[in-house]
Amino acid sequence: MSATEAAPAFFLAVVVILAVVRLVTALAVKLGQPPVVGEMVAGVLLGPSLLGLLLPDAQEWLFPDDVRKLLYLGGQIGLVIYMFGAGYEFRVATIKSSVKTVAAVSSAGTVVPLALGVGVSVLGAGWVDILKPGVSPVVSAAFVGVAIAITAFPMLTRIITERGIASTRFGSLALACGALDDVLAWILLAVVLGMHAGSAGPVATAVGGGLLFALLVWLVVRRVLARLMASPRTTVDQRVLVTAMILFAAAWFTDTIGLYAVFGAFVIGIAFPRGEAADLVLAKIMPLGQVVFLPLFFTYSGLKTRFALLADPNLLLFAVVCVVVAVVGKLAASWGAARLAGESQPIALRVGVLVNARGLMQLIALNVGLAAGIVSPALFTVLVLVALVTTIMTSPVLSWLDRRDRRKYSGEQLPEFLLSAQPAGK
Numbered sequence: 001m002s003a004t005e006a007a008p009a010f011f012l013a014v015v016v017i018l019a020v021v022r023l024v025t026a027l028a029v030k031l032g033q034p035p036v037v038g039e040m041v042a043g044v045l046l047g048p049s050l051l052g053l054l055l056p057d058a059q060e061w062l063f064p065d066d067v068r069k070l071l072y073l074g075g076q077i078g079l080v081i082y083m084f085g086a087g088y089e090f091r092v093a094t095i096k097s098s099v100k101t102v103a104a105v106s107s108a109g110t111v112v113p114l115a116l117g118v119g120v121s122v123l124g125a126g127w128v129d130i131l132k133p134g135v136s137p138v139v140s141a142a143f144v145g146v147a148i149a150i151t152a153f154p155m156l157t158r159i160i161t162e163r164g165i166a167s168t169r170f171g172s173l174a175l176a177c178g179a180l181d182d183v184l185a186w187i188l189l190a191v192v193l194g195m196h197a198g199s200a201g202p203v204a205t206a207v208g209g210g211l212l213f214a215l216l217v218w219l220v221v222r223r224v225l226a227r228l229m230a231s232p233r234t235t236v237d238q239r240v241l242v243t244a245m246i247l248f249a250a251a252w253f254t255d256t257i258g259l260y261a262v263f264g265a266f267v268i269g270i271a272f273p274r275g276e277a278a279d280l281v282l283a284k285i286m287p288l289g290q291v292v293f294l295p296l297f298f299t300y301s302g303l304k305t306r307f308a309l310l311a312d313p314n315l316l317l318f319a320v321v322c323v324v325v326a327v328v329g330k331l332a333a334s335w336g337a338a339r340l341a342g343e344s345q346p347i348a349l350r351v352g353v354l355v356n357a358r359g360l361m362q363l364i365a366l367n368v369g370l371a372a373g374i375v376s377p378a379l380f381t382v383l384v385l386v387a388l389v390t391t392i393m394t395s396p397v398l399s400w401l402d403r404r405d406r407r408k409y410s411g412e413q414l415p416e417f418l419l420s421a422q423p424a425g426k
Helices: 003-030 035-045 056-062 065-089 099-124 137-149 153-163 169-197 201-230 236-257 261-271 276-302 307-311 313-340 345-355 359-371 377-392 394-408
Strands: none
Touching: 003 035, 003 056, 003 065, 003 276, 035 153, 035 276, 035 359, 035 377, 065 153, 065 236, 065 261, 065 276, 065 359, 099 137, 099 169, 099 313, 099 345, 137 169, 137 313, 137 359, 137 377, 153 169, 153 345, 153 359, 153 394, 169 201, 169 261, 169 345, 169 359, 201 236, 201 261, 201 276, 236 261, 236 276, 276 359, 307 313, 307 377, 313 345, 313 377, 345 394, 359 377, 377 394
16 A cells, blocks of 8 residues: 555544544443543454454455554554653652652552562463463563553543542552552563563663663753743744654654653653643643544554454453452552551552553553564453453442442541542543
8 A cells, every 4th residue: 555545544544533432432431431441442342352353344444554554653643642741740749748658559569460460471371372472481471560560650640630639648649659650660661672682782771771861851851841931932832843842852762762652751741841831832732642643542452452362261261360460469569558658548548449550551561562572462462451451440449439438427527538539520
């Protein structure tokens, strides 16, 4: 397919994707789910799990290989813009004010699910075909551990914002823990990719390049952006242009060193100055990225997901075990660590529920593993199921906890953790 042939095919595919995403998202919101859940489900429905199963010829006509490549590129743009916004929403002060709790929860919430993920992968490889030919079982097990240990920080931000709990103790703790979890997870993912390559070079490049990037952003880029936003001579369009150039340059650099584009975008978001001028820039950039380009990533992931594989009883059982291990490893470990750090039961439990969501970040990690040749189609499908289940369960569990505690405190002054709580999508 030539470029002139691929362009109209791509435009048609985008129209279909956006229409399906809006329909599924509207239904998800009515069911009390955040919009990102609808976007994830829509991506799966457009893949071989439904559309490809019912109308395989139509799916192949709508999403030929050349169009899939363009969807991948469009999805990457959406991810970069979205992670930039997530970094902007993050406040470093949330970590500084609760160093003990954040360190404890992030450590436990990474190490425990990592170990359990490695264990379940080693045990599962003996009775279900999840390994990709040519990939070391050690590398495969390590990848499963990292995928299960990850937290969906961008999605976490959306849930917390939509529920109006960003100012609560557990909301700010969950954001801080989720951000730190993801940084640790990306470093571990770089280690796994280095193991797969059989060289320490990729790991050294990722770690060394990441430190250099962070230093450069802190010492140079942050100041450049601050002057840009403060200058009365620059227009909003000029600020958007420079911001976009810096954002994509950061994405290029971190992608090149093996930390991937989303990491660079997130760091730029953290370093971005706060204020009215910055808010106007985000108001220009974010809608197009979130509404138009991000759904392309979910569809690209959905095209790689084959839930029909779960018809194999052994693979289905392995998937269920992975979901249980993921929930126990992340939710229970984070809750226990928060309690040991001195947090109250309601706050510790809510932090555990929030950081348990994998969502978008696990899908990103899975696509990285797929591109690197580490993940088999069966393993990809199993881990997408983990991402969906742990994401979908978050809002209902939080709502149930709120209802239970409101009944408990009926007729009394509501505690702080309930004052701002509200259903998702409100």
